[in-house]
Amino acid sequence: MLEVKTPEEVLRLIETEFRTLERTENVRLEEALGRVLAEDIRAAEYVPDFDRSAVDGYALRAKDTFGCSDAVPAILKLVGEVKMGESAEIQVPEDACVYVPTGGAIPPGCDCAVMIEYTEDYGDGTVGILKPGAPGMNLIFRGDDVFPGKTILKAGRVLAPQDIGALAAVGITEAPVRPRLRVGVISTGDELIPADQAPGSGQMRDVNSPMLAALLADFGAEPVQYGIVADDEALLREKAAAALQSCDAVILSGGSSAGVKDAASRIISDLGELLLHGIAVKPGKPTILGRAGNKPLIGLPGHPAAAFFVAKLFALPLLARLEGREERSYPVRARLGESLGANHGRMQINACRLATENGELAAAPIRSKSGLIAQLAGADGYLMIGRDCEGLPEGAEVDVYWS
C-alpha cells in the first residue's frame, strides 16, 4: 500500500524515477522561441569581429594627446572618416586622427577614441583635441563581447526573445532543441460531456481536456486529445495503452466516482509501475503517478481546480524533467488582502487575484464552495499554505505563483 506523500517527496520522486530524454532536433531561429535547448551553445567567432568605437568622435593615438587641455589643445591632422559597415583601411600617421561614428571600425595604429564633445574641428583639415585620450579609451575590442568557444547559452534554457537575439548575433540561425513532448490527455467520468454540448441533469461539461491542453501548449508541449472516456475500465485501459504507445506522457483526469479512481490506479499498475497514490495537498489529494518505462502516467483529480493546481505543481515539473528544462518559475511577493484559514494537516493551495494597491502588490484569495469556475476564471496565480500553518492573517506577505 502506497502512502500519501508530501509535495517535497513527490518532487524528489520525479527526480529519482524519471530521466531526461536525450533527444535533439534542429529548428530555425524563427521557430526557436520557447523551445528547450538540448546542448550548450558555444560561439564560433568573435563579436565584434573588429575593434570598434563606443562613441561618435575621433580615432587617434592616445600619446599624441597627452597633456592637452581646453587651453592647449592637441592639434591633429584629420585624414579621413570611417563609414559604418566598412573596414577601416585608412592609414593614420602620427599626430593625425580619423572621424569615427559609434560602432565604426578603429583604423590600425589608433588606440583610442575621443568623444566629439571634447574636440573642435577647425575646418582647415585639423582637429583640436581638448581632453587627452588614454590607450583603450572608448574602444570595444575584437572579442570583447564574445570569442570562439565562449558558452552563450546552457542546455536546458527555454529560449526567450533576448536569447534569440544573442544567437542571431553570433550567426547561429538554427538551434538544437528538445523535440516537443507529446502528452496524451484523457478525461474520464460518466457525467462528462464535451464543452460544446448542452448538459442534461446530472451531467457536467468536460473542463479538464481543454484546460490541460491549454496548459500543455502554454508550457510548450504538444497535447494529444483522447477525449472523454466513460467509467468503463476496459475502455479506459485501451485508451491509456494507445496514448502511452504514441505519446511521451499521459495525463488521465479522473471523474469523481470511486470506481474511476480505482480503475485508474489498476490500469497504471498494469501498464507500468504505480509510484504514488495520493499527495498531501488540498485540493489535489487523489493524485496518482505511475511509470511505464520512462513514460509517466499521471492521474489527476477530476475537480478542475484541483487538476489545475496539481498539473502546475507536479505534472509540469515532471515534463520539465523529461526535457532537462531549467526551472525559471519564481513567485511574486504580495500582501494578503484578507485572512485565509487552513487547518487540514496538508498543504493548502488557494487561487488568488493580484492587483497593485498604493504601490504595493495585493493578493486577494478566491473563495468558493468547490466552485470550479470561481476558482479558475480570472485567477492570476495561487499561493500555498504549509501543512503546519493554521492560516495567514490579513496583511501577511505571501509568495504568489503566477499562472
Added chain:
Amino acid sequence: MLEVKTPEEVLRLIETEFRTLERTENVRLEEALGRVLAEDIRAAEYVPDFDRSAVDGYALRAKDTFGCSDAVPAILKLVGEVKMGESAEIQVPEDACVYVPTGGAIPPGCDCAVMIEYTEDYGDGTVGILKPGAPGMNLIFRGDDVFPGKTILKAGRVLAPQDIGALAAVGITEAPVRPRLRVGVISTGDELIPADQAPGSGQMRDVNSPMLAALLADFGAEPVQYGIVADDEALLREKAAAALQSCDAVILSGGSSAGVKDAASRIISDLGELLLHGIAVKPGKPTILGRAGNKPLIGLPGHPAAAFFVAKLFALPLLARLEGREERSYPVRARLGESLGANHGRMQINACRLATENGELAAAPIRSKSGLIAQLAGADGYLMIGRDCEGLPEGAEVDVYWS
C-alpha cells in the same frame, strides 16, 4: 524642440495619445490561449445546472437525522443509488435515503448529504446515520458557481489556461478576442547584415529584427519583417510608409550613426506627428515615438540591449494600449548579489540573472562593456535604478522584471 521625457511621462503620453482599437474576431477555444478578450464574458446558464453532492455519502432529509449519534443512529430506508451523469429522479420518502457519489445529483426532497464515513450500511436495506445532517450540508446548489448573467471574465484579459477551462465549463467554445496586432519591424544601418551571413570588417549582424520578432510573437502580436534598410532616407521613408500602410504599428530600430537617427525622426514627422524624442533611461535614450493617425511609429535605439529594454518598457505597453489589454506583469523580489553603481541623472536599466540561494532569490547583475550578447544571452530579467539613486549596495532588495 521636444524634450527628453521621463519613463512615467512616456507611459502617460501613451495613454493620452493612443486609443484602444475596438476590433473583435471570434476564435475557437482551442485557439484562444494568449489572446486578449474583446468583451466581458457573461455566463448564459447555471453551473452546476442541478443540486449536487460534495461528498460520497447519502442524500436525505436533515430533519430525519436530528438527534442521532454513534450510540443512537437514525435508521433510514435505502431506496436507491444516484449514478454519475444521470438525473436523480428517485422518489425519496420520509425516513429514507439514497446513495450519492461526489458530484452526483441530489434527488428532489432531499436537503443534505451525509458523508459515508458517518454512516453504516446494515445490508438489510437500511442505513444507520451516526451524525445528524443539517439543511444544505455538503450540497452544491444549482448556480452556486455560476448563474446566467454572471461575469466570468472581463474584457482585456489575456486568456490563460485556467480561463480556457472556465469558458469550457459554461459551454463557451468560441471567444470574442482582439485580432492580433500586425507590427512592422525595420532594422536600419549601413553596417548591418542578415544573421545568416558572415560579417566583413566593420559589419555586424542584425540582432534587432529576429529579437524584436520573437518579443512580439511572445507578446501575442504578429511581427511583419521588412528586413534591413541601409542608411538612405528615401529608402527608409518608402519602407516605413509601406509598413504603416499594412500594419497596426511600426518599429524601426536605428543604426548607430547620427544620420539614421535624424532620418528616422524626419520620416516620423513627415508620416505623422513626432511625440517624443528621447527617454531619460540608460540605456535607451535615443528613442523616438510618433503617431500616424492611431498608428504608432516607434524608433528604438540600435544597440540590441537598449532596443530590448525600451521595447519591453514602452513598446509593449503601447501595443497593450491598442488592444485594451489588462496589464499583468509583476516583478519578483530578489536580493542583489553585488553592489551596482548608477549616477547618470536618468533611470538605469540593468539585465540580471536569477538564482535561488539558501531559499532566497538572488539577482546577479550582468555587467558588460556595451556587450550586446553578454547583456542579453541567458538574462532572466532586468532591474531598474531610479534617476535619483546613486547605486544599490550588495544585499539590497530589488524588483526584477521577468523577461
